[in-house]
Amino acid sequence: MTTFADTGLRHHGDAEVRGAGAxxxxxxxxVRTGTPPAWLRQRLAASLETLAAYPDGAPARHAVAVRHGLADDQVLLTAGAAEAFVLLARALPARCPVVVHPQFTEPEAALRDAGHRVRRVLLRPQDAFRLDPAAVPDAADLVVVGNPTNPTSVLHPAAGLARLAREGRTLVVDEAFVDAVPGERESLVPLLGTLPGRTVVLRSLTKTWGLAGLRVGYVLSNPETVRTLARHQPLWPVSAPALTAAEACSTPGALAEAEEAARRFARDRDHLRARLAGLREAGIGEATPCPQGPFLLVRHPRGAAVRERLRELGFAVRRGDTFPGLGTEWFRMAVRDPATSDRFAAALESALASLPDAS
Incomplete structure (x- = not known):
């Protein structure tokens, strides 16, 4: 059966609010609220004075390499993580690509667009969407998994992901949200260069720094893979302001700010979960008992109706049925400050109470 998740791989959270008005x-x-911070906006504004010159990515590439303790030739700057998925799909050979779902849908969309036939490994809600590495077929020569995973908020152990690495296989780990995890726990970056086969880690500056409109991210891998992907990029693929952001967000001060934001996310997530716990008898259930991302996935038997009622009450949440493995009963919400979460919980309680009798 074809589901909306099959035809709606390119549906993303921004569609829920586009054109909605105030x-x-x-x-x-x-995306973290209150971003970009003032100091970053100032750096970006100053970069506009350089727009007459062609972008030079070397300083930003070096800054990212230093930030991760890698060599410069292990870094490829991209126009967001989304470009990296396209490069991987077009540049790397794959006879049997596998995407672990539910997760961000762009990797599968990019693979399909490049002519690949994609196999899916669907994680199950009864397992709290945790990955058993043995579930990935031995024949898979390219495996894509998110960590922490969007939308489930599951943080897979790095040791488990490392078990997916093997000769003849490309392991791609999307770590777009790992800087929202205190200490960047379970990142695979420290294991780069130690695992068999080809390991690729993707990062984004969009979420923590509020730069979705700037389009900036990067690939971390071995030098050969970086060169292969770079050959499929156009000239000057990353703009001067985006390069400025990559360099600025790699400084010790920026990393300290990101760490504090990650700890604040954890506190605010606990507050939101406590409010949601009071609605369990009304049918609200969490996807995982230990979420680690800056968002939560929940379910309700009449989730689609709940989403629509929430919208009428002034809150947009992300539908879940565009993610393979999920249905209309699922929806995702970003973690916000406690005051916003309190308002949301009150609206959710009202939405649940207003549902017409199912009979």
Whole structure:
């Protein structure tokens, strides 16, 4: 059976709020509120003075390499993580690509667009969406998994992901949200160069720094893979302002700010979960008992109706049925400050109470 998740791989959270106008609180997009910070906006504004010159990515590439303790030739700067998925799909050979779902859908969309036939490994809600490495077929020569995973908020152990690495296989780990995890726990970056086969880690500056409109991210891998992917990029693929952001967000001060934001996410997530716990008898259930991302996935038997009622009450949440493995009963919400979460919980309680009798 074809589901909306099969035809809607390119549906993302911004579609929930586009054109909605003022008055709608956005819990559908996982970008930290209050960003970019003032110091970063100032750096970006100053970069406009350089727009007459062609972009030079070397300083930003070096800054990212230093930030991760890698060599410069292990870094490829991209126009967001989304470009990296396209490069991987077009540049690397794959007879049997596998995408672990539910997760961000762009990797599968990019693979399909490049002509690949994609196999899916669907994680199950009864397992709290945890990955058993043995579930990935031995024949898979390219495996894509998110960590922490969007939308489930599961943080897979790095040791388990490392078990997926093997000769003849490309292991791609999307770590777009790992800087929202205190200490960047379970990142695979420290294991780069130690695992068999080809390991690729993707990062994004979009979520923590509020730069979705700037389009900046990067690939971390071995030098050969970086060169292969780079050959499929156009000239000057990353703009001067985006390069400025990559360099600025790699400084010790920026990393300290990101760490504090990650700890604040954890506190705010606990507050939101406590409010949701009070609605269990009304049918609200969490996807995982130990979420680690800056968002939560929940379910309700009448989730689609709940989403629509929430929208009427001024809150946009992300539908779940565009993610393979999920249905209309699922929806995702971004973690916000306690005051916003209190308002949301009150609206959710009202939405649940207003549902017409199912009979």
């Amino acid at each position: 008055g709608l609180t956005d819990l559908a997009v996982n």
